[in-house]
């Protein structure tokens with residue numbers, strides 16, 4: 001499996017705090033059947049002021065340490081961008097680490113606040129699509145406004161967004177309403193990829209193995225598509 005959302009880089013966001021923790025996360029990620037993991041630290045102005053240079057430095061340190069300890073997890077990096085007015089500026093400055101490219105569009109992992117759908121979202125999505133950027137919305141099933149008003153999920157779909165559902169949402173880690181919403185999306189095949197969004201090995205571990213089983217029990221081909229084929233084609237690895 002290819003996991004394109006994680007907070008495994010040590011000390012630069014609310015994920016791994018130390019290199020030892022990152023290594024434990026890498027081992028757990030391998031154990032659940034993931035062979036390639038994309039490090040996607042938050043870029044969230046005022047909270048996690050990460051830049052491509054900061055991310056790259058931290059990424060190189062983790063790659064070296066994995067090599068030193070002979071841990072065979074393949075890694076690449078991108079970022080999880082919080083919706084903000086900075087995004088178009090960063091894109092123009094070439095300061096956004098994208099996940100990859102599909103059909104000539106660069107794919108960006110875009111995060112809304114958890115409580116609501118921000119008012120500037122529609123113009124931002126339209127701007128991104130016009131500028132050859134495909135927004136992949138992180139964990140729509142955990143947004144409380146979408147959960148309450150699920151027709152807004154259809155609206156985002158019609159606008160052209162892609163969706164990344166969190167593995168733990170499918171297994172019930174975030175409670176029943178979130179699981180039900182994720183399973184509704186599964187029943188209508190409305191998400192594009194599943195990813196772990198792992199932050200640690202205890203509270204937010206990597207749930208990809210268990211989640212794959214949930215999806216495969218209903219539809220083996222869709223599991224293959226959302227855990228392997230689609231994430232592979234987004235990041236350009238096999």
Ligand SMILES: [Fe+2]
Pocket residue numbers: 005006007080138197
């Ligand atoms: Fe995340």
